Amino acid sequence: MIPAPFNYHKASTIEEAIAxxxxxxxxxxxxSGGQSLLPxxxxxxxxxxxxxxxxxxxxxxxxxxxxxxLKIGGLTTQTELEHNDxxxxxxxxxxDAVWLTADPSVRNCGTIGGNIAHGDAANxxxxxxxxxxxxxxxxxxxxxxxxxxxxxxxxxxxxxxxPGDILTEIQIPKAKPNSGGAYHKVERKVGDYATAGxxxxxxxxxxxxxxxxxxxxxxxxxMPMRLERGEEVLRGNKITDELIEEVGKIAxxxxxxxxxxxxxxxxxxxxxxxxxxxxxxxxxxxxxx
Amino acid sequence: MAKHNITxxxxxxxxxxxxxxxxxxxxxxxxxxxxxxxxxxxDTSNCGACTIxxxxxxxxxxxxxxxxxxxxxxxxxxxxAEDGTNHPLQQAFHDQHGLHCGFCTPGMIMRSIDxxxxxPDPTEEEIRWGIxxxxxxxxxxxxxxxxxxxxxxxxxxxxETTV
Numbered sequence: 001m002i003p004a005p006f007n008y009h010k011a012s013t014i015e016e017a018i019a020x021x022x023x024x025x026x027x028x029x030x031x032s033g034g035q036s037l038l039p040x041x042x043x044x045x046x047x048x049x050x051x052x053x054x055x056x057x058x059x060x061x062x063x064x065x066x067x068x069x070l071k072i073g074g075l076t077t078q079t080e081l082e083h084n085d086x087x088x089x090x091x092x093x094x095x096d097a098v099w100l101t102a103d104p105s106v107r108n109c110g111t112i113g114g115n116i117a118h119g120d121a122a123n124x125x126x127x128x129x130x131x132x133x134x135x136x137x138x139x140x141x142x143x144x145x146x147x148x149x150x151x152x153x154x155x156x157x158x159x160x161x162x163p164g165d166i167l168t169e170i171q172i173p174k175a176k177p178n179s180g181g182a183y184h185k186v187e188r189k190v191g192d193y194a195t196a197g198x199x200x201x202x203x204x205x206x207x208x209x210x211x212x213x214x215x216x217x218x219x220x221x222x223m224p225m226r227l228e229r230g231e232e233v234l235r236g237n238k239i240t241d242e243l244i245e246e247v248g249k250i251a252x253x254x255x256x257x258x259x260x261x262x263x264x265x266x267x268x269x270x271x272x273x274x275x276x277x278x279x280x281x282x283x284x285x286x287x288x289x
Numbered sequence: 290m291a292k293h294n295i296t297x298x299x300x301x302x303x304x305x306x307x308x309x310x311x312x313x314x315x316x317x318x319x320x321x322x323x324x325x326x327x328x329x330x331x332d333t334s335n336c337g338a339c340t341i342x343x344x345x346x347x348x349x350x351x352x353x354x355x356x357x358x359x360x361x362x363x364x365x366x367x368x369x370a371e372d373g374t375n376h377p378l379q380q381a382f383h384d385q386h387g388l389h390c391g392f393c394t395p396g397m398i399m400r401s402i403d404x405x406x407x408x409p410d411p412t413e414e415e416i417r418w419g420i421x422x423x424x425x426x427x428x429x430x431x432x433x434x435x436x437x438x439x440x441x442x443x444x445x446x447x448x449e450t451t452v
Contacts, residue, residue: 001332007291008310008356038352039334042313051310053357079346083407103422105400106334108346109353190421191335 003041010053014139014166017054021164022141024050030166031055032075033110035102036118060113060168063087070172074113079104081112091172092286093131093181093199097124100184103191113167116152119159119223122193126153126224128183130216131199132172140165153223179203180286182279185218186271188262194219195262196272198251200279202239202287210234215247219262220255220272227251230276244280251276295359299324300368308355315339317355318365326366326395330424337423340396341365347403349422366395369402377443378402378436387436389427397423401437409445413438 009024011017021028028050031037040046060075063084070091072081081087082098101107101115101124115125116136128134134149141164152160161167185197197218203211213234215227230247237243257268296305299322306321318327318341327350330338334352341350342364369376378398381387388394397420404411404419411419416437417430425433 002313002316003311006310008293008354010359034354034357035334035352038354042332042352051354055357099418103337104404104419105337105340105347105349105422106352108348108403190418 001042004047007050018164020052026163032114035106035110068174072170074167075111078107078110090175093183096183117167119157121224122219127199127216127218130226131201131214135171136167137169138165139168156222176203178287180283182282196268198275198279200283202283204287208238210239220257244277248273248277293356297358297361299363312355314353314355314358315350324367337396340399347400378440381436381440385432385436387433393425
């Protein structure tokens with residue numbers, strides 16, 4: 001399969017990429033890792049007139065803590081997330097997710113910024129971003145802007161990014177003591193999109209009371225979904241087995257899955273209950289360590 | 290649509306060409322360079338038959354534009370034997386019967402090179418996960434895993450003797 005013809009442009013700086021985008025108009029698409037966009041172009045689901053290659057922009061590949069914030073550059077590859085010592089020791093939720101995302105050769109190309117900016121509820125990173133309460137930094141024709149995750153996803157492949165915007169950095173509140181996160185998805189085969197996936201992040205105080213919690217769902221609604229009602233049940237309370245049971249039930253009630261090749265609606269509602277409970281327990285275990 | 294002049298190093302040789310924006314790297318390698326060791330299986334980045342090394346990292350060359358490989362250093366299955374001596378992974382696939390029809394083998398081997406570079410002593414599980422993006426419809430994988438294990442041992446020995 002060969003993509004429809006297009007013009008290729010390589011940008012070396014963010015400014016150059018944005019200028020190209022403005023010159024070429026709204027039909028131009030940025031390509032970072034290209035592991036979602038190029039397959040769509042080969043299947044002719046997407047036929048952009050112009051591709052602006054942003055994979056060679058300098059200085060957008062990093063993972064570091066800066067003050068109270070974990071900062072991840074938009075062009076950081078999934079493989080870099082997988083092998084990073086800081087993430088392994090303090091943010092194991094990334095290891096959980098990356099390990100299950102596509103396969104190692106795809107992860108060598110695919111970037112975290114692309115995974116999020118694609119706006120696909122089937123991708124894994126959006127659920128993590130919801131759980132971790134990320135903020136996205138974008139550069140565009142109007143300069144720099146900061147977009148909280150809850151304002152970022154607008155619908156199927158739709159995000160708050162406007163034409164010309166590049167997602168340059170992901171900011172996540174630095175891991176607090178007594179906090180922990182976990183992610184799992186059920187997949188039909190290795191490397192598949194999630195049949196259902198759940199990301200959980202929990203923060204506890206010294207008495208074991210849940211002070212903050214984030215729960216994000218993968219591929220269970222047209223856009224990445226926060227399980228708000230489940231979070232409310234846990235916030236401000238000691239997390240007991242009964243509350244975990246209740247949140248699992250809420251997950252199966254509140255998600256909005258469609259029946260498809262990956263399973264029936266009923267099946268997805270059933271497994272999201274189980275995954276939610278398991279991830280709450282796993283995150284809790286990590287928070288108590 | 291615009292053509293682009295690209296230059297890259299493939300198996301140690303510098304090559305230059307004028308290519309269309311939409312030419313896939315796997316087609317460039319197979320059709321422009323006539324190096325058919327890199328296979329096309331699914332053409333949808335599922336099967337891994339087209340796996341090559343780009344700047345030392347395994348990628349699926351069916352899901353990579355040739356024009357993006359401008360300036361890259363590429364290794365294909367044709368470039369890993371040295372002076373007619375099989376690469377330890379090639380030898381191990383031979384010794385352990387790690388192939389039947391052989392269609393997936395170039396991709397399996399190129400992926401395994403990257404795997405062993407990052408993890409010289411993988412467990413069986415790590416090997417199975419490590420090659421999870423490469424499909425084999427003949428072997429049932431057991432002999433492929435054995436081959437990667439044999440090659441890991443050989444490459445460790447080689448490293449120890451050269452140090």
